[in-house]
Amino acid sequence: MPSPMAAVDQVMSGIDRRTELREFLRSRRARIRPQDVGLPSHGRRRVPGLRREELAQLAGVSFAYYARLEQGHGATMSAKVLDAVARALCLTAEEHGHLIRLAQPERQSMKQVTPSPQRIRPSVQHLLDAIGVPAYVVSRRLDILGWNRLAAAVFGDWGQLPPEKRNVARLIFLSPETRERFADPGHTALTIASVLRMNAGKSPGDARLFALIQELSQKSEEFRQSWARHEVSCGSVGESVRMRHPVVGEFNLVHEPMALPGGAPMRLETLHAEPGSRSEEALRMLASWENGAAVRPGTERIR
Incomplete structure (x- = not known):
């Protein structure tokens, strides 16, 4: 290695x-x-x-x-x-x-091109708003393109960040505030690095993706260590993710992503709690906690 x-x-x-x-x-x-x-x-x-x-x-x-x-x-x-x-x-x-x-x-059949800036369709944002679990949409670069209020309550208010900072990998490796929301941030970080490596193989001509990888390599020793392991994956599909919240404490969410058809590659990321569990009650508390509701995301382009 x-x-x-x-x-x-x-x-x-x-x-x-x-x-x-x-x-x-x-x-x-x-x-x-x-x-x-x-x-x-x-x-x-x-x-x-x-x-x-x-x-x-x-x-x-x-x-x-x-x-x-x-x-x-x-x-x-x-x-x-x-x-x-x-x-x-x-x-x-x-x-x-x-x-x-x-x-x-x-x-x-891959083309060596850099994908154009992306944004979600209004109908996708309407879907996010209607889903009763934390949900958000990411690009292949892991840019956060849209989210609902419950996602903001669980992960933090992404609406307070400039668009160029709304990126899952950048937040996991470079934001202490985001890492505090995960009970096992090291495992989450390794998973994110493995997703980035797989996506880099799918988009070898994406200059913005490689700029992100370069930035993380320069700023995070943890990313350098994770990247050197050559792990590739689609993420924690169907796995339980242990979260840590300053209001409701620790609880488990099950991660279920799905591809969104049409246009550039995007994924809808959803997280739900097991029915009848304490984690489900924690989500209910967050949903009713008014101060945890985030401003609805705008339609800025992610560059």
Whole structure:
């Protein structure tokens, strides 16, 4: 695994697909112990995880062929080989997709363009206002494009921030006030970094996204450490997130995101409490707490 500073240097010049592919595969090998996949460990190892020849054996390809892939030459590999490598590495669905995007971006039909500034449709804001749980909409860069009053009561009043500061990653890594709203901010931060890395693989030409990653790399040691782990994910889908609020204390919310169709990629993020739980009662208290209601977000463009 590269050092955090090496990972930062890579960000500074944008993601080089060969370098990213090589480091991603190495990081995935390093997390697998030989005994976990039925291979002898052969005693003490200089570096953790599987050797390249062991991974090639598991994937059913020659060592030279796999070594070429790990050197960043994925364009000539067949889909069958990439799928076999993904299985041997025990990749998640998100990691498998990330591998394909790095090795063969043409399979994803991605254009090297920078997405234009985004804003949500008025009907989406009406939907947010009608939802009885904390809900907000984010772009692929994790810019916060819209939210409802209950989201503001749980996370803080985003309407008090300038539009360019309304970004989930920037708030998690750089805002102590936001971090205090999470009972386990370290876990949340690692999740956000993994979402950013996956989205960076999907939008390699997004200059604003890489400017955000560069800013976080320069200002946050925690982000540098998280980024160097090469984790990729869609976020805490279906997982319970432990929140901490100055009025109602700690409570759990279940995170359920969904894609919004039409236009640039956006996600509707919703969080709900288990019926009949203390957490549901905490949400009711926040909903009725007038001082926790935020000003309705405007329609400024997020740049």
